Amino acid sequence: MSQPEPPSEPAGKEPPGTLDQQGQQDMIQRIGRGIVHSLPPGWQEVSVRYRAVGSYRELAAELIAPNGTGIPVVVTPEVGELFAELRHGMYQPHRGTWVSATYRLSRPASYSVDFNGDHNPDWEQEPPYTEFAAELSLYPRATHNIPAWLAERGGITTPASARSPEQLRRAEVFDGTDAVGRPVTNRGELPPEERDLVLEYLERAPVILAARGYDSDRLDPYGRATVPMTFHTDGSWIWPGAVGYYLRTHELAPQADLVRHIRERDFQLPYVDDEARELAVSVITAKQNS
Incomplete structure (x- = not known):
């Protein structure tokens, strides 16, 4: 007692x-x-x-x-x-x-x-x-x-996390590749006052999967292995750690829908519970195994 x-x-x-x-x-x-x-x-x-x-x-x-x-x-x-x-x-x-x-x-x-x-x-x-x-x-x-x-x-409203694979959106690092396999993007630059806020959101979101080592930087003329091989989620979106890396290193903005989503959340990460993290992991592993 x-x-x-x-x-x-x-x-x-x-x-x-x-x-x-x-x-x-x-x-x-x-x-x-x-x-x-x-x-x-x-x-x-x-x-x-x-x-x-x-x-x-x-x-x-x-x-x-x-x-x-x-x-x-x-x-x-x-x-x-x-x-x-x-x-x-x-x-x-x-x-x-x-x-x-x-x-x-x-x-x-x-x-x-x-x-x-x-x-x-x-x-x-x-x-x-x-x-x-x-x-x-x-x-x-x-x-x-x-x-x-x-x-x-405590009466705090937090954004709802996805509860099915179909509700989770996945961000792509690039928009595609050209005829010789080089990455292609067609995105505007982030406003200077938003750049660090978006970057903090991307990099501070929970890491749900990580591999040892680093991937090659596809925008680096020498292709140096400096890109983190991780995945993050905020419960609604999943994105590779490369999304934050290319913004920080090459000023490449994330795709427009993800930026809009981050703005709608006022650049504030929600709490991501275990169920949402496990769902995100299942989506990534299913994609990798398909």
């Missing part, structure tokens, strides 16, 4: 994300000491789970018996406060902060801490949806770093 943790304002008076690596380690050590001071004599192993979103918190601890059975134990409220300070201090701009942590201690001096910032914690009691919205206000994330479960509960 979790110990009740009353809602509170974000821990500490410092802005979020001010703990450096040493500060984080110091805080983790303080949490460990607080846990140990709460335990009965003769303990051998303990697991403490802290979950938080917005100002909602849950704290649960259990002693681990030799046979693996968990025995609930109460730890001092100070442990919850220290976890809250650590969470606040570990915020990263555009990435957010973690929403659950598991601290394991074993005698004589072994410990580990696991942080989770992407998956919905296994709550003892589902927090009010207002707390998910508060999380995104207190610890803002870039759109592509907002998991679907957090976006849904």
Whole structure:
């Protein structure tokens, strides 16, 4: 069972994300000491789970018996406060902060801490949806770093991903080839103010397939092998890493429909869930095997 943790304002008076690596380690050590001071004599192993979103918190601890059975134990409220300070201090701009942590201690001096910032914690009691919205206000994330479960509960609308192969569009690097096999394109240049935004979108989208080595640059007079052999997806489109490469290296714009799609999304990558990634992989592998 979790110990009740009353809602509170974000821990500490410092802005979020001010703990450096040493500060984080110091805080983790303080949490460990607080846990140990709460335990009965003769303990051998303990697991403490802290979950938080917005100002909602849950704290649960259990002693681990030799046979693996968990025995609930109460730890001092100070442990919850220290976890809250650590969470606040570990915020990263555009990435957010973690929403659950598991601290394991074993005698004589072994410990580990696991942080989770992407998956919905296994709550003892589902927090009010207002707390998910508060999380995104207190610890803002870039759109592509907002998991679907957090976006849904926080009232954030994210573009829907394709759910069938027919819905996924695939971008081509070139428009075709001429009679001797040289690449042909018939595309306008990107406006200067959009070039870097489009490039960031193309290169930061999740990589779903990658091969070792590099392909030949077909616009390089020497044909040097510098083109990444990767595929990316945003859940609606699939494109080779070469699309971003040729934009960066040769100012070759992606095909017009893909550029239009990126503009419609205001150059913001959505969160791409596992189902969308697996679908994109299946489309690519089916194409390669056909």
